[in-house]
Amino acid sequence: MSSSITVRDCSTKWLFWQLSNLQLHLARQGDEMKQLVQIVTDSSCDLPRRVIEKFKIEVVPLIVRFGTEVYRDGELAVEEFWKKAKELHHPQTSQPSVGAFEEAFERLIAQGKRVLCVTVTGKHSGTFNAARLAAQRFGEAVQVVDSLSVSLGTGLQVLRAAQAALPGCSMQEILALLDDLRARMRLTIVLDTLENLRRGGRAAVFIGAADRMAQAFNIKAIVNLVGGQLRLQGAARSFRGGLKRIVRETEQLRPLEYLAVVHARIPERAEEMADWLAERTGFPREQIWVEETGAVMASHAGAGVLGVLAVPARVVAG
Structure with a gap:
């Protein structure tokens, strides 16, 4: 008797374990299905890593140069950047290549997502134009927005877009949200x-x-x-x-x-x-x-x- 109870108990526990795993899998699938739009930005947005990871934001890095030394933005720790800025040449930056944006867009579209890319102001950087040129290859699957701002001015727009994208807001809803935010x-x-x-x-x-x-x-x-x-x-x-x-x-x-x-x-x-x-x-x-x-x-x-x-x-x- 005790043996049959043990077997039955184990079977019940196994069934509940399987159901729990199934529920977790379906919940994860649901989250992925809900997010129809993937947010992309460039590294000048100054959003901290914890925010980028939490809201699944794709970041395309700019290039930082100290004379002949070349780095992708983010490769150098803050202290190391300032050390080089004092000891070496004055740092210079350049926009990501069209190819860097194309690679990011293509990978995300292959996952079934539409892409919204928000960049630093195009009045002071070629980054917006690089993203716009890359987007032409993908038609309506990619939208590129000029934030008309820098640093956290861009970053806040990116964050708000990502917050809206996660629960499944449409591209048009997110674009309208950004228009309102930029105006204020x-x-x-x-x-x-x-x-x-x-x-x-x-x-x-x-x-x-x-x-x-x-x-x-x-x-x-x-x-x-x-x-x-x-x-x-x-x-x-x-x-x-x-x-x-x-x-x-x-x-x-x-x-x-x-x-x-x-x-x-x-x-x-x-x-x-x-x-x-x-x-x-x-x-x-x-x-x-x-x-x-x-x-x-x-x-x-x-x-x-x-x-x-x-x-x-x-x-x-x-």
Whole structure:
């Protein structure tokens, strides 16, 4: 009797184990079937690795050069990048090849996905054009969007797109979401120096006059993005003064949906800036994202740069 009970018990346990495995398999299949759109971006978006992995974002790396040394963005740890930036040539970046985007698109389409690729602004990088050219081979299976922003300005759009894609939002729904987000977001940056921008030629529209003014009066330039183009918004007599000006301007955007601080090599100032923003705007401090920029923005803006990304709950004129 005891032997038959043992056999029956084992059989029951085996059956429940099989059913549990089947349920897990079906759940995983369901998740894969739900996600109809795969999000792709470039490595300048400054999203942390934990976010990229959690939301299954495909990242195509830009290229970083120190003279004859060539790396894919992300191959160098942050400390190693800055060590080379000090000891070797000034870092330069270039967009991914058309082939790099083609390889990523082809692999994802083979998995039955449509692809939405969100890139850094095409006004300051050839990355958007490289992705657009690659997409032509795949017809309607691939859509390419110019974020009209940089760093976390691109990254937030990528994140929101990925969050919408996971539960199964359609391509058109995600594109509409991004249009609304871009219309509201503001990215404002204080530069400790204009030297890196001058070297890279990324802000030729204003760099001449601003650089002369900065050198003559030791002021700090405040820039923003208008239609994807870097523009000189103003100047401050000190870096701290520039930060306080951004805080005042951000306060006028309330109520806010999202706030982030991005920086290069100034973590204490970035945390202090987040504290100021929370105090003046009422936005929860624990929800303000503070991140260090990666190699791409660092190469063009240099150490000491700090930016604030703000997304008002509604479109604000001006």
